[in-house]
Amino acid sequence: MPDITLDERSQLILNAVISCYITTADPVGSRTLWKKYKLTVSPATVRNIMADLEEMGYLQHPHTSAGRIPTEMGYRFYVDALTKAKSKADKIAPxxxxxxxxxxxxxxxxxxxFKSLCRELSAISQYIGVITTPKWQNIIYKHIKFICLRENQYLxxxxxxxxxxxxxxxxxKEAYTQEQLDQMARCLNDNLNGQPLTQVRKKILELMAQEKDAYNRLLQDAVELSQGVLNNIAESKLYVEGELNMLNQxxxxxxxxxxAIxxxxxxxxxxxxxLDKCLNDDGVNIFIGSENEADRMRDCSLVTATYRDHNQVVGTLGVIGPVRMPYSQVISLVEYAAKLLSEILSKQ
Amino acid sequence: MPDITLDERSQLILNAVISCYITTADPVGSRTLWKKYKLTVSPATVRNIMADLEEMGYLQHPHTSAGRIPTEMGYRFYVDALTKAKSKADKIAPxxxxxxxxxxxxxxxxxxxFKSLCRELSAISQYIGVITTPKWQNIIYKHIKFICLRENQYLxxxxxxxxxxxxxxxxxKEAYTQEQLDQMARCLNDNLNGQPLTQVRKKILELMAQEKDAYNRLLQDAVELSQGVLNNIAESKLYVEGELNMLNQxxxxxxxxxxAIxxxxxxxxxxxxxLDKCLNDDGVNIFIGSENEADRMRDCSLVTATYRDHNQVVGTLGVIGPVRMPYSQVISLVEYAAKLLSEILSKQ
DNA sequence: GTTAGCACTCTCATTAAATGAGTGCTAACG
DNA sequence: CGTTAGCACTCATTTAATGAGAGTGCTAAC
Known part of the structure; x- marks a missing residue:
């Protein structure tokens, strides 16, 4: 973190360099910048400023006679400014x-x-869409069903x-008739319907303690049968779509x-x-380059937002693209997608 | 198709060129071949033979001073010879x-x-594994279940x-109680359990004609409800795994x-x-380069085999890799995978 | 503090020459 | 007549040299 805040003109130049580089992918030189943004100061002055920005670590030089490109620190500054100014620039992006x-x-x-939204994130951004499914703990038990496919094999x-x-x-090993299976299921369904999954395990134990009668044996079996599925559903899932878009970058x-990607x-x-780490920080989160710890992701940036189900944060969605990414647009997109998904989930 | 069959020595050379090229990916020259395979004839003679093979269309020249590489026709010859000689060379491949x-x-x-086998095909071959699911027509109806999630919304x-x-x-729009739903399902299940899917539609029509009584209305609704799923399941599905392996080629x-890939x-x-076309030709099928009609697949080869369920051909699995592929190994793998899958399905 | 001018640096594209693998041809050999 | 050795030739690839262009950094003047 730099001790000295940048003066306004430096900020202007920095932002100009970055937004220019974002669109062209070419190192940007002082003259280019001067012409493109009709700066009031001459290229020479721009050069001086850029040299300062480089010294401060916001810009870098691929080689002496090339223009400047942003460092991660530069992007970070740019993005921070962007998110701060966000509220006012809340125009409806395409x-x-x-x-x-x-x-x-x-x-x-x-x-x-989830899959379809993930696709959409990828298609619109032209990058990679990602969504983590809700923590299943927050999910409501509805129904269980046992079907006998053949001897000793049940679905x-x-x-x-x-x-x-x-x-x-x-x-x-046990052989059940379909009738027995239905009875087991009915017992579970009657007792657990509408319970959040967190409660289900507890409830099951209660049930087993309560019922000392004939059902008990069946119930135990039912619990045993359902164990696998319940464990399985507790795992959170990751949707990823559009990896191939990276081929175009x-x-x-x-x-x-x-x-590497x-x-x-x-x-x-x-x-x-x-992504799960983002669950704690509500709202939009941005990871630039090496801020994603995974070394292989060091050339990528990740923009995430959390989404809610009935007003409780349950998952994260986002877009992964190159570090050189039109953050403003992507942020709008991700933010809106999260809002939309929250609405859809809460309506259901 | 060439009118003149190749004499033994030419075949030897051709096979040597191909198998050498398959391992090295470099055009192979006469001297290399002579050394590597300890040929009894001199490089000059090899050159003459290769020139002949080129004229006949089995080999080609990237440029005058490069070695030879096989044409698709060359590969075709190689592969045909391979499959013919297969039975005897039936050693247990790693x-x-x-x-x-x-x-x-x-x-x-x-x-x-399917997914797991597809992964395995990809992992072992280091190429891409593909499996088409059985034609669902051959699939047996077991059970249908309707669950009311909330008003007017059913699973x-x-x-x-x-x-x-x-x-x-x-x-x-209709609102059903869970009881009604169960009744509908029971009606379908009682009548359709064990029927092949091909029969199900016919059977449903029969049912609706038969029952003119109170159930009829419910049954109609049930059919309507199940329509979507039944249509959906009729589509055959494609599993593809290991696309990324192509990055290493x-x-x-x-x-x-x-x-393009x-x-x-x-x-x-x-x-x-x-893949579905292969269903008609039982056993192993090989498509080399442009033999796959899709133009984008012109640099790939596909090795497939059909698999069976209770002795009836139901689907295709295979491996996709570059045209320059160790066919012998891949064929063994695919053949064995098909056999294995057939056994697994038939045991169930 | 800002700007114009200019020398300097470094990349990239182009050209030229050197390298070398491998052929095709010819003539000799058994 | 098939086979082989010898040799000139071809063509991709590598290396080096050259030049253009973009952009900087520095200095001196405004």
Whole structure:
């Protein structure tokens, strides 16, 4: 963090350099800047200022006779200024229009909803869309169903309030009739319908303690059967769409950088961890380059926002692109997407 | 198709060139070949033979002073010879060992099974694994379930004999109690359990004609509700894994070729069509380069095999890699994978 | 403090020459 | 007549040299 705040003119130049570089991907020189932004000061002065900015660490030089490009610190300054000024510049960006067209109002099951929104994030931004699913702890138990496929092999289907159906195939030695299975399911459903998943385990234990009668044996089995599915659904899931968009970014024309990116996405748990960390900071979060800890993501930036379900923060969505990214637009997009998703979830 | 069959020595040279090129990816010259395969004839003679092979269209020259590389016709010859000689060379390839280690015998639902096998195909071959799901027509109706999530919003879950559960969220104006829904489902289940999907539609029509009584209205609704899911499940699905492996292939170091490949995979229907065509030809099928009609796949080869469910061909699996591919190994792998999958499906 | 001028630096594209792998051809050999 | 050695030739690739262009940094003047 620099001790001296930049004077207004320096800020102007810095922002100009960055926004110019964002659009062209070429190092920007003093003359270019002067012409493009019709600066009142001459290129020579601009050069002096840029030299100062470089000394302070906001800009860098690929080589002596090239223009300047922003450092991560430069981007950070730019983005911070952007988010501060955000409220006033709240004009309706074209990306937002596009996104609002996406949601036609028809209801989808949650899986399709997330996937489709994730696609949309990617398509509009031309980068990579990511969404983490809600922490399933906040999810409401709706229904469980056991189906006997063949001897000793059962399909367990678990449905949550918002229409997520999880299925799992299990094998047990015990042989149940479909009738018994239905009875087991009914017992669970009657008692657990409408409970948040956090409560379900507790409730199950209560149930088992209460009922000392004939049902008890069946109930135990039912619990055992459903265990796998319930555990499974507790895991949070990551949606990623549009990796291939990175192929179009000039900064990844180098095949090795390309590989690094794709490799980074193979290890999804890193990404999940990063996104989950954002859950605590409500609103928009931005990670520039090496601020994403994963080394392979050092050429990428991540813009995230948290979304809510019935006014409680449950998940994160965002866009991943190159560090050189039109932050302003992406921020609008991500912010709006989060708002939209929150509305959709809360309506359901 | 060449009128004159190649004499033995020419075949030897041709196969040597191809197998050498497959391992090194470099054009192979006469001297190299002579040394590597300890040929009894001199490099000069090899040159003469290669010139002949070139004239016949089996080999080609990137430029005058480079070695030879196979043409598609060359590969075709090589592969045909390979498959003919296959039976005798049926030694246990290391890939097969790896694959047999994969299947631990535990049962999975079909979706996980396909996905996991597809991953395995990709991981072992280091190329791209593909599987088309069975034509769902051959699939057995097991169970349908309607769940009311909230007013006018229902989740339809459809389960097939082999444990595929399809779900769909639908909205209708009609308001049903859960009891009514169960009744509807029971009606369908009682009548359709065990029927192949091809029969289901017919059967439904019969049912509706038969029952003129009170159930009829409910049944009609049930059919309407289930329509979406039944249509959905009729679509065959494509599993693709390991696209990123292509990043390691030297022939795709060029970023544009890379893009072409990835684009090709965005249009999955082409691939599905191609794979479905193989359903008619039982056993292993190989498409070399432009033999895959899609122009973007012209630098790739596809090795497929059909697999069976209870002795009836139901789907195709395969591996996609560069044209320069160790066909022998890949063929073994694909062949064995198909056999294995057939066994697994038939056991269930 | 700002600006104009100018020498200087470094990249990138182009050209030229050197290198070398591998062929094609020819003539000799068994 | 098939096979081989020898040799000139071709063409991609590498290395070096050159020049243009962009942009800076410095200095001196305003």
């Amino acid at each position: 990306q937002i229009k596009e996104l609002s067209r996406w949601y036609s109002g028809g209801s989808k099951n949650a899986d399709d909803l 367990v289907i678990f449905v949550t309030q918002n229409g997520i159906a999880q299925q799992r195939l299990i094998e047990v 000039p900064e990844f024309a180098d095949i090795d950088k390309m590989k 794709f490799r980074a996405f193979e290890e999804k748990h890193h990404l999940i961890k990063l | 890939q097969i060992k790896e694959l047999s280690r994969w299947y631990s015998g535990g049962s999975k639902n079909a979706d996980d099974l 339809v879950i459809f389960v097939t004999q082999n444990g595929i559960a399809q779900q769909r969220l639908i909205e209708v 030297p022939e795709f170091a060029d970023i544009d070729k890379m893009k 990835f684009r090709a995979f965005e249009e999955k229907h082409h691939l599905i069509k191609l």
